[in-house]
Amino acid sequence: MADPIIRLVNLHKSFGSLVVLDGVSFDIPTGETTAIIGPSGTGKSVLIKHIVGLLEPDEGQVWVGDVDMATANEKRKYEVRRRFGMLFQDGALFDSMTAGENVAFPLRYHTKLNEKQRREKAEEMMELVELPGVYDRPTSALSGGQRKRVGLARAIVLEPEIILFDEPNSGLDPLTSDTIDELIGKMKRQLGITFIVITHDIVSCVNIADHIVMLNGGKLIEHSPTQSFIRSENPFVRSFLRRNVDLDALKPL
Amino acid sequence: MRMFVTIGQFALFCVAVTRATLTHRPPVAASLQAAYEIGIRSLPILVIISTFVGTNLALQGYNAFKPLGGQSLVGMFVALAGVREMAPIMVAAMVAAKAGTEMASQIAVMRIQEQIDALEVMAVNPYWYLVTPRFAGILLVLPALTIISVFTLLLSSYSVSVFQLGLNGDEFLSHIQQTMSMMDFVFTSVKSIAFGAIICMVSCFYGFYSSPGATGVGAATNASVVVSAVLCSSLNYVLSELLYG
Amino acid sequence: MTALAQLGRFGVFAAQVLWRMATPPWEISEAARHTWTVTVRCFLPVIAVVFPFGMVMALQGLQIFNLFGAQRLLSSLVSVAVFRELSPVLASVLVAAQGGSAFAAELGAMRIREEIDATVVMGIDAIRVHVVPRVIATLIAAPILNLVGSLSGICGGFVVAVYVKGEPAGIYWANLWELTAPSDIIGGAFKATIFGLLIGLIACYQGYYTTGGAAGVGRAVNATVVVGITTFIVVNYFLTSALFGAIG
Numbered sequence: 001m002a003d004p005i006i007r008l009v010n011l012h013k014s015f016g017s018l019v020v021l022d023g024v025s026f027d028i029p030t031g032e033t034t035a036i037i038g039p040s041g042t043g044k045s046v047l048i049k050h051i052v053g054l055l056e057p058d059e060g061q062v063w064v065g066d067v068d069m070a071t072a073n074e075k076r077k078y079e080v081r082r083r084f085g086m087l088f089q090d091g092a093l094f095d096s097m098t099a100g101e102n103v104a105f106p107l108r109y110h111t112k113l114n115e116k117q118r119r120e121k122a123e124e125m126m127e128l129v130e131l132p133g134v135y136d137r138p139t140s141a142l143s144g145g146q147r148k149r150v151g152l153a154r155a156i157v158l159e160p161e162i163i164l165f166d167e168p169n170s171g172l173d174p175l176t177s178d179t180i181d182e183l184i185g186k187m188k189r190q191l192g193i194t195f196i197v198i199t200h201d202i203v204s205c206v207n208i209a210d211h212i213v214m215l216n217g218g219k220l221i222e223h224s225p226t227q228s229f230i231r232s233e234n235p236f237v238r239s240f241l242r243r244n245v246d247l248d249a250l251k252p253l
Numbered sequence: 254m255r256m257f258v259t260i261g262q263f264a265l266f267c268v269a270v271t272r273a274t275l276t277h278r279p280p281v282a283a284s285l286q287a288a289y290e291i292g293i294r295s296l297p298i299l300v301i302i303s304t305f306v307g308t309n310l311a312l313q314g315y316n317a318f319k320p321l322g323g324q325s326l327v328g329m330f331v332a333l334a335g336v337r338e339m340a341p342i343m344v345a346a347m348v349a350a351k352a353g354t355e356m357a358s359q360i361a362v363m364r365i366q367e368q369i370d371a372l373e374v375m376a377v378n379p380y381w382y383l384v385t386p387r388f389a390g391i392l393l394v395l396p397a398l399t400i401i402s403v404f405t406l407l408l409s410s411y412s413v414s415v416f417q418l419g420l421n422g423d424e425f426l427s428h429i430q431q432t433m434s435m436m437d438f439v440f441t442s443v444k445s446i447a448f449g450a451i452i453c454m455v456s457c458f459y460g461f462y463s464s465p466g467a468t469g470v471g472a473a474t475n476a477s478v479v480v481s482a483v484l485c486s487s488l489n490y491v492l493s494e495l496l497y498g
Numbered sequence: 499m500t501a502l503a504q505l506g507r508f509g510v511f512a513a514q515v516l517w518r519m520a521t522p523p524w525e526i527s528e529a530a531r532h533t534w535t536v537t538v539r540c541f542l543p544v545i546a547v548v549f550p551f552g553m554v555m556a557l558q559g560l561q562i563f564n565l566f567g568a569q570r571l572l573s574s575l576v577s578v579a580v581f582r583e584l585s586p587v588l589a590s591v592l593v594a595a596q597g598g599s600a601f602a603a604e605l606g607a608m609r610i611r612e613e614i615d616a617t618v619v620m621g622i623d624a625i626r627v628h629v630v631p632r633v634i635a636t637l638i639a640a641p642i643l644n645l646v647g648s649l650s651g652i653c654g655g656f657v658v659a660v661y662v663k664g665e666p667a668g669i670y671w672a673n674l675w676e677l678t679a680p681s682d683i684i685g686g687a688f689k690a691t692i693f694g695l696l697i698g699l700i701a702c703y704q705g706y707y708t709t710g711g712a713a714g715v716g717r718a719v720n721a722t723v724v725v726g727i728t729t730f731i732v733v734n735y736f737l738t739s740a741l742f743g744a745i746g
Contacts, residue, residue, distance in 0.1 A: 079621075092615065094608075095613075106621075110621065312738050313582070316578065321566065334558055350720075467610045469712075471600070471607060474603070479595050482591070487546065489551075
């Protein structure tokens with residue numbers, strides 16, 4: 001396992017009386033893809049919002065490099081966030097802009113490029129996500145798969161070290177879903193980006209992840225490399241796998 | 254062009270509501286519930302607003318008549334401007350802002366979550382189920398709100414005139430008595446009922462034809478207030494001219 | 499959330515916005531775009547609302563002035579009332595109902611679709627980029643629309659006085675400035691500016707902290723209009739007392 005780029009230590013988080021994270025600790029290795037899976041409502045999205053400092057834990061630490069996001073001030077958090085790219089479930093594209101303007105948006109604030117250079121850079125990124133020629137299209141005219149790709153292009157435009165991906169496959173048909181998975185693999189190989197992917201689609205998990213972390217009821221159930229994960233003896237993991245997919249279909253991988 | 258389409262759509266909507274209301278059993282319990290909710294929720298804000306509009310009218314009247322040496326006429330000014338004009342339009346503004354926007358956004362949410370389609374599939378007339386009780390509720394509660402507003406306004410302008418401006422309180426009251434009659438309460442209520450009817454229909458209409466998504470709900474809510482405000486203030490002149498002109 | 503906690507959070511939010519308004523970098527083109535949109539969208543509604551108010555003002559004013567035989571002062575009453583009170587308040591109500599509620603809806607939708615979170619994760623100051631230009635827009639649009647409203651209110655009064663009640667037009671225009679001083683116009687504009695700032699802050703606050711899906715956006719819009727109107731009717735009393743010194 002490579003050195004960890006992110007270390008979560010004993011995270012606790014409750015909203016009122018609802019306990020969402022109940023003592024979660026694990027490491028995320030550099031340059032590899034870690035998938036976080038689990039049933040709906042087990043705190044997966046809450047967990048990654050802690051990693052980027054959108055939420056603060058009640059207890060525990062979130063180390064990104066040598067900064068603890070749990071206690072860092074806003075200024076430090078903004079510095080750390082420069083190392084991240086994040087994709088939200090529905091893309092979180094700005095409706096008031098075109099697809100390409102969305103991709104170019106971070107460049108306006110974090111680089112000294114002029115408008116023409118920003119456009120070139122954005123178009124380059126959109127080609128990388130295999131979506132050329134839609135720069136001037138309004139976001140409302142994009143399909144679900146295209147929205148995710150524009151979101152991905154926006155996430156990689158600042159050349160981040162880490163990309164957080166919330167439900168890459170939600171709302172997509174299996175074919176489109178596969179092409180997004182391929183894209184994640186390509187980004188990882190070409191750009192050496194660390195991916196953290198939240199999903200409940202076990203098939204896509206096995207396709208893209210080097211490590212799988214399973215959460216249930218705010219607790220860590222299992223954390224292991226993909227191949228040992230699918231052979232896990234943990235009863236909860238077994239039942240989750242059985243419900244989601246025919247196990248034999250996973251074996252040839 | 255789009256405006257005419259909207260007006261046409263609105264007319265058809267009103268026809269559909271009227272027909273549904275006349276051909277179904279009146280939803281008594283739901284109407285009382287709606288009246289209660291509209292009344293209770295609008296009341297605190299209405300009292301606050303009436304208080305401050307009253308204080309302001311007293312200041313304004315005082316300033317306007319001082320050059321004529323007519324400070325003592327503040328009472329009459331408050332009765333004419335406040336009771337006849339401001340009270341009903343204020344009630345209307347508050348009901349549009351509070352109850353109207355709520356109607357628009359509730360119905361819009363039901364539209365985009367396909368709950369209105371679900372009603373139709375269950376053979377429940379959505380106009381009768383959603384619009385009729387709200388309409389009846391507003392008509393029931395508005396006269397009461399208006400009268401509360403009138404008294405709050407008179408009380409607060411009396412306080413300002415006497416305590417802040419140092420006018421004679423008895424004179425103020427006698428001017429109010431001379432200027433106002435029972436008919437003013439009737440006319441004021443007539444006005445506010447007319448405004449209430451407009452607000453209710455406009456808000457429900459925009460809710461019913463909301464476009465999808467969170468943006469659609471916002472737009473529907475937004476349009477309902479603005480259109481209500483424009484229609485009510487124009488109607489206000491027509492009614493004033495007819496009733497007092 | 500309790501009312502006190504809401505108020506505290508609003509205070510912090512307002513301070514954050516005002517601080518960013520006072521310090522560069524400014525999103526000038528965004529602010530200009532929003533200002534233009536609000537002004538254009540409110541333009542006709544402001545005219546359509548203040549005009550009939552001017553008409554009503556003339557209608558009721560004539561009844562009073564008939565008692566004195568002082569009909570000639572009608573236009574001065576209309577202009578004082580319009581410049582000081584009617585137009586600033588009504589223009590602001592419409593900026594709240596049209597512009598403010600649209601901003602609450604936009605920001606609310608951005609919150610729900612995680613666009614605000616996305617902005618923060620990109621390491622961009624969401625308040626500076628999304629909120630400040632909108633607050634600037636209502637701040638600038640309100641006084642402009644106040645001017646539009648004032649003119650249309652005076653024209654409304656003119657229409658009733660001259661065409662409906664048959665007062666001479668020349669007298670209406672001649673007495674327009676009898677009681678109105680430049681300080682009234684400036685005072686009205688000042689009030690509208692304060693209201694514009696308040697609407698911007700209230701609307702953006704409601705939108706920025708929206709929770710609970712599409713219904714939450716509806717609630718944010720509703721709260722914007724209600725809180726906005728209530729706030730400036732209350733603030734208006736204190737401003738009128740302070741500006742037009744009506745003590746004893």
